[in-house]
Amino acid sequence: MQSMTISQLARAAEVGVETVRYYQRRGLIAVPPTRSGIRRYEAPTLVRLRFIRRAQGLGFSLEEIGDLLGLDEHTDRVAARAIAREKLTQIEERIAQLQAMAHALRDLVACCEHSPAAQPCPILHTLAQPTRADSYSKSTGAG
């Protein structure tokens, strides 16, 4: 399959036709010239489309992917590495945030399971507590 219609291209890359058009509008993939109104796509466009999906899977936004697509495999290795490192840092930060949330939730659930039935729900009660949200974390001391 040397040359594809847009729906063949989309199917090959496992995206929707509208998504392909959207990427064209965003300038991520080229709009090939048309003979008689219908455009035909070549293999390099499919490669580019798959690049986009894989980069998304690594957490890159379409804007960042636009930058990555502008890089040259041979002359821009340092830049590519820098972008990848930055993304890695962002992901690690996000993981840390989510781990803090998970930790707080685990504490609340555990607290709720072990507190006497006559008392108000520690989860709801803690959320309604005045100011600082960390009364459920670490110690109950003055710290």
Add this chain to the structure above:
Amino acid sequence: MQSMTISQLARAAEVGVETVRYYQRRGLIAVPPTRSGIRRYEAPTLVRLRFIRRAQGLGFSLEEIGDLLGLDEHTDRVAARAIAREKLTQIEERIAQLQAMAHALRDLVACCEHSPAAQPCPILHTLAQPTRADSYSKSTGAG
């Protein structure tokens, strides 16, 4: 401060006035009756507002927070715990996804650092690779 204007309320909860109004539109906090056109807010509304912000900090969406706000501290402990557990599971899943991304990125960066300068950038090259995105993970063998 028994009774507050909307801006005092917003300041006390560390949110914007427009955000308070937005929560009113969403039905998360009540719109108090007005005498002469200006509304006044009591302490329980501030508690509710802080509840919302803290629940957001734990990863709950405004819709979920609406559910939580409808629960009773005494009679709905089981429901509250179930919601918290479900959120915890979602967060753990998200963490796992992000860790997979981070792992892949770390591999790519390391690969890029150690590959000979004459070769194309392994990061860009891997992204452009046909089909499966996992050629950068685990081993380089036939698997």
Add this chain to the structure above:
DNA sequence: CTAAACTCCGTAGTCAGGTACGGAGTCAAG
């Protein structure tokens, strides 16, 4: 040669969680 399927392209809608705007009314200080 026709009918179905596909393509093109611009525009608009979706989700979440706000943020901004504008005009009219209200309140407090001087």
Add this chain to the structure above:
DNA sequence: CTTGACTCCGTACCTGACTACGGAGTTTAG
């Protein structure tokens, strides 16, 4: 009693990544 700050409310706008719609043109199978 005016000035300036604040409030009310509806509506529109924002980000990011799509997704849908509609009408006109094109291609293909029978």
